[in-house]
Amino acid sequence: MARILHLIDDHLGAAPARALGDLTRSAAPGDTQVVRSIGPDGAWAKTLSSWRSIRRDLRDFDLVHTWSPRALAVATFTGLPIVHAVSADPTPAEVRWLSSAQTRRGIEAVCSTATSQRLLLSRGIHPDHCHLIRPGVDFSRIKTRRGIELRRELGFADGDVVLLTVGESTDPANHALALWTVGILNVMDDRHKLLMWGRGPLGDALDRMAATMEQPGVTRRAEKTLGRAIEFDELFPAADAIVVTANAPVPTLFLAQAMAAGLPIVSTVSPAIAELIEDRHTALLVRQPTPRALAQRILEIREDHSLQWSITDRARTEAFEFFALGRFLRQWRAVHHQVADGHDIEIPEESPGAGSRFHGLAR
Numbered sequence: 100m101a102r103i104l105h106l107i108d109d110h111l112g113a114a115p116a117r118a119l120g121d122l123t124r125s126a127a128p129g130d131t132q133v134v135r136s137i138g139p140d141g142a143w144a145k146t147l148s149s150w151r152s153i154r155r156d157l158r159d160f161d162l163v164h165t166w167s168p169r170a171l172a173v174a175t176f177t178g179l180p181i182v183h184a185v186s187a188d189p190t191p192a193e194v195r196w197l198s199s200a201q202t203r204r205g206i207e208a209v210c211s212t213a214t215s216q217r218l219l220l221s222r223g224i225h226p227d228h229c230h231l232i233r234p235g236v237d238f239s240r241i242k243t244r245r246g247i248e249l250r251r252e253l254g255f256a257d258g259d260v261v262l263l264t265v266g267e268s269t270d271p272a273n274h275a276l277a278l279w280t281v282g283i284l285n286v287m288d289d290r291h292k293l294l295m296w297g298r299g300p301l302g303d304a305l306d307r308m309a310a311t312m313e314q315p316g317v318t319r320r321a322e323k324t325l326g327r328a329i330e331f332d333e334l335f336p337a338a339d340a341i342v343v344t345a346n347a348p349v350p351t352l353f354l355a356q357a358m359a360a361g362l363p364i365v366s367t368v369s370p371a372i373a374e375l376i377e378d379r380h381t382a383l384l385v386r387q388p389t390p391r392a393l394a395q396r397i398l399e400i401r402e403d404h405s406l407q408w409s410i411t412d413r414a415r416t417e418a419f420e421f422f423a424l425g426r427f428l429r430q431w432r433a434v435h436h437q438v439a440d441g442h443d444i445e446i447p448e449e450s451p452g453a454g455s456r457f458h459g460l461a462r
Contacts, residue, residue, distance in 0.1 A: 103439075162182060165181060234427065235424035253325065259291075278308060297322035345369055348370075363407045
């Protein structure tokens, strides 16, 4: 049994928000999980003036699970054991807080990719306190059948070729490259269209960029077009393929969801992406991230139905092997209980199955 305080920022990213939601909705019997936010709109908005009441609140918990560098900084003053969900691309400040806290007290850093784990270890974070738990995909939410109604609601014709960007529109996601790529394809065949989720700080900038291209209807931002919130994994039935254009580490949850959806994936190359997909095995990768190179790869996968079938089948197999939500929940529960009981962390490893024959994730 563990009493867990989840400490978050007001503006939690979509990937950690999904992970937090999965954990709190599926709490182990007897566990208590409470979420508190910090910042201007948070429950602990006036951190200094309300410190006494905060310290009283903390008596009800065994540990703090922090979900952002800011939350980590606040948690270091609480006196409780800390489990920190490391950012997809840890900032120098985040690494400094982790390093400083580990020299003074117990703190466990949990990464979602081996890439971020290696980065922390290279910066001096102790290996006994730096762990890896990959994202968990709720496969019950992944729909693989074509969604005609959703496509029409988004303004796409039945014959359009819809390419879906992955995750939120941020600097590291580099969705501008996807827009240029689809712009090239659209000139060749105006059925090619780009679908973006619509969340993220760069959505409006991408709209302005699309307007300068003078290619009406080449792109849609899903939530803006629909006029309502929609989760990323609900967009797969509207898409024909996935395009990944990240030029820096991004949360890998959404790519893992795309693998499970059975859609062909064309992607740029980065260490974190290479943990999930492999060229001509589970995706087509582009080592020179130019619009022309991406467009050529997209045409290649669209024209080669045998290749399309083989990479999507393997991607789905490996998604089910390595990103099961049940595995994700079991591993996080183990961490919470071990920290609450004052034990060393030993994350239970799942036995690799059929997917391990194909991909380096089993190493």
